[in-house]
Amino acid sequence: MSHVPGMIQSIERSSAVLRLLAAGEDRLRVKEIADALGLPKSTAHSILRTLEHVGFVEQDPRTARYRLGRGLLELGSAGIDANELRGRALNWADALAARSGEEVRLGVLRDGEVIVVHHVFRPDDSAQSLDTGVRLPAHATALGQVLLAHDATATEAAVAGGLDAYTRRTVTDRRALARALAETRARGWGLSVEEWRPGLAAIAAPVRTSGGLVVGAVGIAGPVERLTDTRRQARPGLVEHVVAAARSISRDVAGS
Amino acid sequence: MSHVPGMIQSIERSSAVLRLLAAGEDRLRVKEIADALGLPKSTAHSILRTLEHVGFVEQDPRTARYRLGRGLLELGSAGIDANELRGRALNWADALAARSGEEVRLGVLRDGEVIVVHHVFRPDDSAQSLDTGVRLPAHATALGQVLLAHDATATEAAVAGGLDAYTRRTVTDRRALARALAETRARGWGLSVEEWRPGLAAIAAPVRTSGGLVVGAVGIAGPVERLTDTRRQARPGLVEHVVAAARSISRDVAGS
DNA sequence: CGGGCACGTGCGACATTGTCGCACGCGAGC
DNA sequence: GCTCGCGTGCGACAATGTCGCACGTGCCCG
Numbered sequence: 001m002s003h004v005p006g007m008i009q010s011i012e013r014s015s016a017v018l019r020l021l022a023a024g025e026d027r028l029r030v031k032e033i034a035d036a037l038g039l040p041k042s043t044a045h046s047i048l049r050t051l052e053h054v055g056f057v058e059q060d061p062r063t064a065r066y067r068l069g070r071g072l073l074e075l076g077s078a079g080i081d082a083n084e085l086r087g088r089a090l091n092w093a094d095a096l097a098a099r100s101g102e103e104v105r106l107g108v109l110r111d112g113e114v115i116v117v118h119h120v121f122r123p124d125d126s127a128q129s130l131d132t133g134v135r136l137p138a139h140a141t142a143l144g145q146v147l148l149a150h151d152a153t154a155t156e157a158a159v160a161g162g163l164d165a166y167t168r169r170t171v172t173d174r175r176a177l178a179r180a181l182a183e184t185r186a187r188g189w190g191l192s193v194e195e196w197r198p199g200l201a202a203i204a205a206p207v208r209t210s211g212g213l214v215v216g217a218v219g220i221a222g223p224v225e226r227l228t229d230t231r232r233q234a235r236p237g238l239v240e241h242v243v244a245a246a247r248s249i250s251r252d253v254a255g256s
Numbered sequence: 257m258s259h260v261p262g263m264i265q266s267i268e269r270s271s272a273v274l275r276l277l278a279a280g281e282d283r284l285r286v287k288e289i290a291d292a293l294g295l296p297k298s299t300a301h302s303i304l305r306t307l308e309h310v311g312f313v314e315q316d317p318r319t320a321r322y323r324l325g326r327g328l329l330e331l332g333s334a335g336i337d338a339n340e341l342r343g344r345a346l347n348w349a350d351a352l353a354a355r356s357g358e359e360v361r362l363g364v365l366r367d368g369e370v371i372v373v374h375h376v377f378r379p380d381d382s383a384q385s386l387d388t389g390v391r392l393p394a395h396a397t398a399l400g401q402v403l404l405a406h407d408a409t410a411t412e413a414a415v416a417g418g419l420d421a422y423t424r425r426t427v428t429d430r431r432a433l434a435r436a437l438a439e440t441r442a443r444g445w446g447l448s449v450e451e452w453r454p455g456l457a458a459i460a461a462p463v464r465t466s467g468g469l470v471v472g473a474v475g476i477a478g479p480v481e482r483l484t485d486t487r488r489q490a491r492p493g494l495v496e497h498v499v500a501a502a503r504s505i506s507r508d509v510a511g512s
Numbered sequence: 513c514g515g516g517c518a519c520g521t522g523c524g525a526c527a528t529t530g531t532c533g534c535a536c537g538c539g540a541g542c
Numbered sequence: 543g544c545t546c547g548c549g550t551g552c553g554a555c556a557a558t559g560t561c562g563c564a565c566g567t568g569c570c571c572g
Binding site: 008 | 520522
Binding site: 006009010039040041042043046 | 551558559560561562563
């Protein structure tokens with residue numbers, strides 16, 4: 001563990017810990033980190049405890065292994081919060097509802113659930129209730145699947161907490177969820193067909209910062225027969241509207 | 257400046273400095289950082305000097321202002337390096353060359369330039385030279401513009417270092433470059449028409465980690481009349497191939 | 513089932529290190 | 543030219559980081 005006189009040794013050591021965790025795919029234990037850096041176990045533990053406290057490192061309670069924390073990863077994005085996200089998304093969400101003819105939701109991931117931070121009614125006069133502030137299960141909704149697709153930590157927590165069934169089509173199997181999330185990442189948008197409510201489908205796409213981090217998702221929801229074709233695949237025109245709206249919001253967020 | 261007993265105070269302070277620099281768009285001076293955190297100027301300076309030494313902070317020598325450093329931003333990309341990126345991209349790049357009928361390049365941003373880490377020849381028998389290892393100007397190439405579009409620090413450095421003209425169509429104006437990069441971000445791929453070499457055009461798309469960070473770009477290059485239509489816009493079929501290849505590579509990177 | 517071992521955690525003594533006042537040089541503004 | 547504000551670095555010393563040790567937990571093996 002190299003130290004240059006005149007530099008603050010404990011800060012040098014903490015940066016070495018962060019680099020070590022970033023360099024490998026495996027999570028590491030206190031002992032492994034201490035050995036790798038040539039530090040006594042107690043010293044390494046003190047550093048990790050502090051890094052955990054400031055959010056730069058996270059420890060899996062089951063395995064006691066450490067990895068980089070969300071607080072560090074978020075340093076690359078300009079700390080955009082839910083209020084700012086809504087402010088940036090307002091007009092685009094209205095436009096999306098008008099174009100798609102469906103209701104629109106904007107959501108963020110908090111404590112393993114989707115929080116709806118903005119909701120636009122379907123443009124017709126049907127009976128609708130305002131959803132803003134509502135929490136939705138991440139694994140059973142298109143918004144949630146888009147957000148989970150780019151947040152491995154939250155996905156693990158969701159799987160560990162159990163994947164509840166809301167309909168007989170809800171994805172409740174860990175491997176099936178992983179497949180759905182991989183597909184969502186690959187095509188750039190998510191689809192949920194009767195996983196949350198019978199008869200309802202939803203399409204969602206990620207909102208990103210200029211650094212590319214996913215900080216929210218925007219989507220439409222409506223009856224299955226309107227959102228999907230006879231093979232229960234998303235209708236391309238609607239996908240295009242959702243993806244375009246997500247991009248527009250992302251552009252606004254990036255300019256902030 | 258809050259301190260919790262039992263935590264290493266100097267590490268807490270260094271994390272507060274990093275968060276402060278991440279929170280605002282402006283670079284900050286020693287004095288401003290010290291005042292914002294309620295620390296004596298000398299203490300703040302010691303922390304910044306160490307953070308600079310470990311690469312987590314950089315100081316502009318002309319203005320003495322500090323910003324987050326590349327060493328910190330690279331921690332978020334899970335230490336994926338150029339070799340691993342090439343390994344993940346090999347087969348997809350071959351497939352892209354076959355589908356598009358054009359040559360393919362995979363690039364990463366290093367020291368303000370694009371380094372070609374992988375190059376696939378055009379499937380015909382025309383004369384071609386291997387480009388692997390070559391450095392290309394970031395602002396004048398589609399690969400580079402995609403990478404700059406997601407790296408504000410590198411963009412500023414490029415602008416500060418001067419935007420050289422390679423053809424009469426190269427973007428050399430700061431504002432024009434910002435517009436091109438915003439457009440690249442918004443549509444999810446980049447286009448360069450005779451900006452690097454007369455008669456040549458290129459289309460590129462970003463390769464991302466599972467967290468959404470852009471760690472490379474993949475693209476095709478060929479004669480203008482083949483890559484663009486009569487209005488010098490990218491041909492949609494080719495865009496589709498490039499974007500699909502970037503997604504496939506991203507999926508492989510995310511699974512690593 | 514019991515014992516041994518490895519590990520993570522936390523306490524506390526004390527040596528070392530981080531803190532921070534001060535001085536100086538530089539640049540900008542008047 | 544003078545003044546002021548700032549960044550930088552030196553060095554005294556108080557505070558803090560270091561780290562050995564003890565303990566509890568979980569796992570493995572006989």
